[in-house]
Amino acid sequence: MPHLCRSSCRMPRLSVRLVDQSAVWPGEWKPDRSRTVITVSRDGNGLDFQCDPGFPEAWRKEPYCGEIKRLAAIALRHDGLICVNSGRNLIIVAPEQDFALGEVAEQDEIIREYSGERLVGVRVVKARETHR
Numbered sequence: 001m002p003h004l005c006r007s008s009c010r011m012p013r014l015s016v017r018l019v020d021q022s023a024v025w026p027g028e029w030k031p032d033r034s035r036t037v038i039t040v041s042r043d044g045n046g047l048d049f050q051c052d053p054g055f056p057e058a059w060r061k062e063p064y065c066g067e068i069k070r071l072a073a074i075a076l077r078h079d080g081l082i083c084v085n086s087g088r089n090l091i092i093v094a095p096e097q098d099f100a101l102g103e104v105a106e107q108d109e110i111i112r113e114y115s116g117e118r119l120v121g122v123r124v125v126k127a128r129e130t131h132r
Contacts, residue, residue, distance in 0.1 A: 034064055041083070046075060049084045056086040068093055076119060081110070094119040 031037050035058035037050045049059050049068060059068060072082040073095040084091040084098075092099040092110070099122035104110070107127035113120055 028063055034058060036064065046080045047071065047082055049082070051084065051086045053087060056089075059084050059086065069095055076117070081112075092119075092122045 028034060029036070029038065031052070035052040035055035037052075039048045039050060040046070041048055051058050059065060068082060068084070072093045074080075075082050076094060082093040084093055088103050090101045090104040092101065092112075096118065099119075101110070101122065101124050104124050105127060109125040109127070111123050111125055113122070
């Protein structure tokens with residue numbers, strides 16, 4: 001039976017594990033090559049991949065996409081998320097699929113739906129909707 005998990009697109013202290021387990025952080029991930037900038041999520045438990053606006057799909061190329069998917073599998077085991085900001089669009093990356101959420105404001109809430117340990121759905125509840 002699916003269950004829901006509410007979160008902002010940030011996770012608790014997973015980043016060190018993700019960085020330690022990454023195989024390609026060296027030169028491949030330099031912004032001028034990967035066209036992405038990697039930041040630690042605000043709460044310190046995840047990674048956000050910010051795509052160069054001129055190359056919004058850069059993260060989908062190899063070796064980047066495969067590594068991001070691998071990190072998403074690690075994050076999922078620790079109740080975490082991997083976020084890709086591509087232009088104004090937020091994408092939640094899961095091992096089996098990606099969830100394009102469009103524009104997500106800082107105050108918006110991300111709702112995750114699981115079937116067992118598998119992430120099967122993600123949606124946004126806009127901040128203005130939660131204050132009604």
